[in-house]
Amino acid sequence: MATMLQTLKKWWKYLGAKLNMSFNEKADPKVQLEQAIIQAQDQHRRLKEQATNVIANQKLTEKQLNDKMAELETLNGQARQAVLMADEATRAGQSDKALEYTHAAEAFANRLIALESEVDSLKAMALQAAERSDQAKAAVQQNSANLQRQLAERQKLLSQLDQAKMQEQMNVAMSSLSETVGQEVPTLSEISAKIDERYAKAMAGAELQGATVESRMLEVQQAAVNVEAQARLEKLRSELGISGSAGSAGSADQAATAPAASTGEAPQPDGEAVAQPQAFPAAE
Numbered sequence: 001m002a003t004m005l006q007t008l009k010k011w012w013k014y015l016g017a018k019l020n021m022s023f024n025e026k027a028d029p030k031v032q033l034e035q036a037i038i039q040a041q042d043q044h045r046r047l048k049e050q051a052t053n054v055i056a057n058q059k060l061t062e063k064q065l066n067d068k069m070a071e072l073e074t075l076n077g078q079a080r081q082a083v084l085m086a087d088e089a090t091r092a093g094q095s096d097k098a099l100e101y102t103h104a105a106e107a108f109a110n111r112l113i114a115l116e117s118e119v120d121s122l123k124a125m126a127l128q129a130a131e132r133s134d135q136a137k138a139a140v141q142q143n144s145a146n147l148q149r150q151l152a153e154r155q156k157l158l159s160q161l162d163q164a165k166m167q168e169q170m171n172v173a174m175s176s177l178s179e180t181v182g183q184e185v186p187t188l189s190e191i192s193a194k195i196d197e198r199y200a201k202a203m204a205g206a207e208l209q210g211a212t213v214e215s216r217m218l219e220v221q222q223a224a225v226n227v228e229a230q231a232r233l234e235k236l237r238s239e240l241g242i243s244g245s246a247g248s249a250g251s252a253d254q255a256a257t258a259p260a261a262s263t264g265e266a267p268q269p270d271g272e273a274v275a276q277p278q279a280f281p282a283a284e
Contacts, residue, residue, distance in 0.1 A: 079108030
């Protein structure tokens, strides 16, 4: 019977550990982190309440001590006054009054003795309360610093958790990009090959179109338009008395190197140099 009970206890502990492990694996770390912080905050709140009670007890003990000290001072003054009045009555020959004042002084003295004992007890209690109050304050400060560290650690852990989630999502996205979409849907590589093929065909067609007769005719027409425009510009410059540009100067040099037959002059015999008239630039 005892062996069976021990076996059942072992199985119970084993199942409890297994369930706890399974729960920790499936639990959300963010929720567990918030639970830990809430528990730490509750502990800090309870500690502050206890420390508040300890400090309040110290304040109450100090107030009682101060009140007893003031009462002791007043009672001491009354006892002194009773002794003085008894002495004056004795000197005046008033024995009855002297006796009464003496009894009053004795009563004040007895009260002083009892009050002094209370004051001593309150002093000891106030000292202990002050020590416990200091310990409670130190415990609250230490626990507050610990709580602040836990809050900072929570923020760090939450940031790491978010980064881990984003990295997991990125890993899933990258793995889906590297996998084949399916037989009915073309892959990115196939689509890229089709686009490259269409681009190559388009470039080949453009190249063939540029080599046709129509394209050459368009080039000739454009060249004629450019020549006519340059002639019109030279005419305008000549009318305005402006010297030709670098392009017109190059045209003049080409005209100067043309064959002499274009000027109507006969070529000179070999070995004979004919002096040519010096040309002066036109005044601007």
